[in-house]
Each structure stands twice: as structure tokens, then as C-alpha cells.
Amino acid sequence: MARKVGMRYQRSGRPISVSTVHGLLRNRLYAGSFEWLGEIYQGIHEPLVSADIWDAVQQTLDSRSATNVRAKPLFFPFTGLIRCGHCDCAVVAQMQKGKYIYYHCSGFRGKCPERYVRQEVLEEHFLDLLRKLRCGRQEFEDIRSDLEDVRSGDAFLSGQVTSLRHPHPLPGTPGALLRDGIGLLEMGRTAHLQLTHLPDKMKRQILDLVFQRCSWANGELTGHFNTPFDIFADYMAESAGRGRTSALMTKLSDALRHATPEIRLLVGRYNAMHRTRGVDLRANADDDRNFRSDSGFRRLAA
Numbered sequence: 001m002a003r004k005v006g007m008r009y010q011r012s013g014r015p016i017s018v019s020t021v022h023g024l025l026r027n028r029l030y031a032g033s034f035e036w037l038g039e040i041y042q043g044i045h046e047p048l049v050s051a052d053i054w055d056a057v058q059q060t061l062d063s064r065s066a067t068n069v070r071a072k073p074l075f076f077p078f079t080g081l082i083r084c085g086h087c088d089c090a091v092v093a094q095m096q097k098g099k100y101i102y103y104h105c106s107g108f109r110g111k112c113p114e115r116y117v118r119q120e121v122l123e124e125h126f127l128d129l130l131r132k133l134r135c136g137r138q139e140f141e142d143i144r145s146d147l148e149d150v151r152s153g154d155a156f157l158s159g160q161v162t163s164l165r166h167p168h169p170l171p172g173t174p175g176a177l178l179r180d181g182i183g184l185l186e187m188g189r190t191a192h193l194q195l196t197h198l199p200d201k202m203k204r205q206i207l208d209l210v211f212q213r214c215s216w217a218n219g220e221l222t223g224h225f226n227t228p229f230d231i232f233a234d235y236m237a238e239s240a241g242r243g244r245t246s247a248l249m250t251k252l253s254d255a256l257r258h259a260t261p262e263i264r265l266l267v268g269r270y271n272a273m274h275r276t277r278g279v280d281l282r283a284n285a286d287d288d289r290n291f292r293s294d295s296g297f298r299r300l301a302a
């Protein structure tokens with residue numbers, strides 16, 4: 001309101017700041033008194049506001065800061081994951097009327113053409129991206145079996161090929177890396193079914209595992225998968241209805257067995273996640289019926 005009526009700093013001519021307005025509201029000089037060396041004195045100037053109004057303002061400010069301190073900070077599942085596709089600013093969230101959550105470009109680099117988007121709509125876009133990893137249970141078992149059979153050069157030469165099917169491979173061995181990597185992919189294959197039912201913090205964790213970066217522009221979400229999900233998505237796209245594509249299978253197998261530090265980090269985070277939360281997404285997984293009943297992309301009205 002102060003800015004609307006044109007309150008500006010005398011020297012710089014810039015619009016008045018929030019902290020200056022706060023200072024004005026807290027200053028008892030406007031109510032006719034002043035504070036000096038810890039004592040309050042009555043001034044001889046004419047007050048601009050009555051002592052009653054000034055007291056009421058102080059009470060309002062006090063109660064506001066008290067609630068802010070006590071209130072739990074809001075957690076938005078999709079902030080920190082998405083950048084604006086127009087200006088590369090962070091996409092941030094805002095609660096409206098105490099229940100609707102909207103996401104928008106922070107506009108840090110100036111005015112941005114992108115419109116606000118509701119959280120539910122954004123989630124549908126994430127589900128749509130996650131469907132690139134969808135894979136029925138039986139199909140996944142075939143992939144698991146193929147992954148265990150594909151011989152990577154190193155494992156073959158060092159004689160570890162036989163250990164890849166061992167039920168309890170030693171940590172750090174190709175067999176253990178492969179087992180953990182397959183566990184990660186298994187989470188990915190059902191993520192589109194599970195995401196909606198998870199608490200917000202887990203939604204964020206899952207999306208953080210799966211996506212390297214996402215951007216939002218013109219009402220569309222673009223996502224880049226982390227390895228190994230990127231290879232898995234390529235494999236699923238290529239193998240759909242056209243039989244196996246062994247080149248991608250070899251690539252996937254190699255990525256899991258010679259796990260890069262990035263993949264090891266993903267696996268470690270995923271293992272820690274379902275250990276600490278007692279949730280095993282693999283155990284929750286659906287059967288193939290769920291995949292058939294899954295209705296595909298539903299676009300909510302913004």
C-alpha cells in the first residue's frame with residue numbers, strides 16, 4: 001500500500017522497502033512518545049496516530065512473528081527439482097488460500113512469460129515422465145535374468161561371472177552392484193503407480209533419484225533421467241513390441257556392473273531411504289493388472 005501511494009526514499013527515489021515500513025510501524029515517535037536510554041518519554045510534538053492504534057499495531061506484529069516462529073515451515077515436494085525453461089530460474093511454490101499449491105518461475109532474472117501451475121497438474125506431468133520407466137513384473141523378471149546373463153568383459157576375465165547369480169554377493173563386487181542397481185530400476189518401473197500415494201518428502205526423494213534435471217516451459221515438463229534410468233527408458237522405448245534390443249541391454253548391464261560414483265550414490269541413497277523409513281517400494285510393487293488399469297495421462301484443468 002505504501003508503494004502504491006508512491007512512498008519513496010528521498011535520496012535514491014527507490015520505492016520504500018518492507019523493512020522500512022516495519023521500522024515505521026515499530027517506531028513510537030509517531031504515537032507521540034519516544035524511547036531514550038531505555039526510558040520512554042512523552043514528546044511535545046503532535047502524534048500522527050493515537051496511542052491505542054499504535055498499541056494495537058504492536059500486538060498484531062508481535063502475534064505474527066510468534067506464529068511464524070511456531071508454524072512448521074511448508075514443504076513443497078517439487079521445489080528444487082525444476083528450473084524455468086525460459087530464464088533458467090528456480091521454479092518455486094506458494095500456498096494460496098491455505099490449501100492450493102501453485103508453482104511458478106521465481107522471476108529472479110526479470111519478468112517471465114510462464115504461467116503459474118497447480119501442484120496436481122505438475123504431478124501429472126511427473127507421472128507422465130515416470131511412465132517411460134513402466135515395466136510389468138514378468139517383463140522385469142526377464143530383464144533381470146538377461147542382466148545377470150550378459151557377460152561384461154571385466155567380470156568374465158576375472159572369473160566373477162558365476163558369482164552374479166549368487167543370492168548374497170559380497171559388497172562392492174560386480175554381483176552386489178548389479179543386485180543393487182536392479183533394485184533401483186525396480187523402484188523406477190513402478191514409480192508412476194506409487195508416487196501419488198507417497199508422503200511429500202518421499203515424492204521428492206524418489207524424483208531426486210530418478211531425474212537429473214527438469215525444466216518447465218509453456219506448460220510442459222522436460223525431464224532428464226539419471227543413469228541408469230536413462231538407459232532403461234531407452235530400452236523400454238525401443239523394446240516395446242519389437243523384441244529385445246541387446247545393445248541397450250549390454251549398455252545397461254555394463255552401467256550397473258561398473259557403477260560410476262553417481263550410480264553408487266543413487267543406490268546408497270535409495271537403500272538408506274527404504275531402510276530408515278521402513279518402506280520397501282519393491283515389496284509394495286503391483287502386479288501386471290495395475291499396469292493394465294493404469295489410465296495413462298490425465299490432464300487436470302489448471
Ligand SMILES: [Zn+2]
Binds near residue numbers: 114
Ligand atoms: Zn522463468
